[in-house]
Amino acid sequence: MAKFCNQCGRPLAEGEICRCRQQTGKAAGEKSAPDLAALCEKEIPVKQYHICNARSRICRLRQEGKIQVTNKRIIFHLSGHSWSKKVISHMEFGIDEVTGISVSNGVSFRAWDFLLGLFIGAIVMIIGCMISNPFQTRTDILAAVIVLLIYMVLLFLYAMKPSFSILIMTKHASDELTYIGNRRMAASTIEFLPGEDTDIAVRELGAVILDIQKLGDSVVEKWKVD
Secondary structure, rough: OOOOOOOOOOOEOOOOEEEEEEHHHHHHHHHHHOOOOOOOOOOEEEEEHHHHHHEEOOOOEEEHHHHEEEEEEEEEEEEEEEEOOOEEEEEEHHHHHHHEEEEEEEEEEEEHHHHHHHHHHHHHHHHHHOOOHHHHHHHHHHHHHHHHHHHHHHHHHHHEOOOOOEEEEEOOOOEEEOOOHHHHHOOOEEEEEEEHHHHHHHHHHHHHHHHHHHHHHHHHHHOOOO
16 A cells, blocks of 8 residues: 655655655754764654763863764764863664663762862871971860861762763673763763753653664654654
């Protein structure tokens, strides 16, 4: 049985997407994410999320991470600057290869912040001891111990920072887009923070991917941003 486009009425072959829908999809993609990736033939942008931000005080790094879902690919693009130089990380996954996703949005212990605060505290204490001896009486020693304990508690709380991670699993291997976890947090100078659309992506990213995998292009209009 012949099929027709529900927008312009043009006859369509089996599985064909009308040119008017492709143009609409490309226009929406250019509006939402013109810099992520060029679209291939019959590829339609569906959803885009500002999913994370990356930063590093030591490297003076600031990056913005976005995920774009099309009817053919999942595109992850992380771009920004470090010491006035442009820094880009770009990954792509075929939509049919994805078997699952895992997103974590919470807090993690930042060892670098803790060690920096500990170093500054030690310098201040050494200078204070050089100027005058604060440990002349038992009361002075007790007061110094209490101050030190309070400082350590505040420093620990300061080192607890927001963190974000996402893992995309494929049929061939598990490929990490951005991962911040206990195994790497202590050694990393780069921290990943949630983006503006993280909560939305957590709720619907899996559903968007599954719908496209199971139902194909027929669900593009359901999820596509106007």
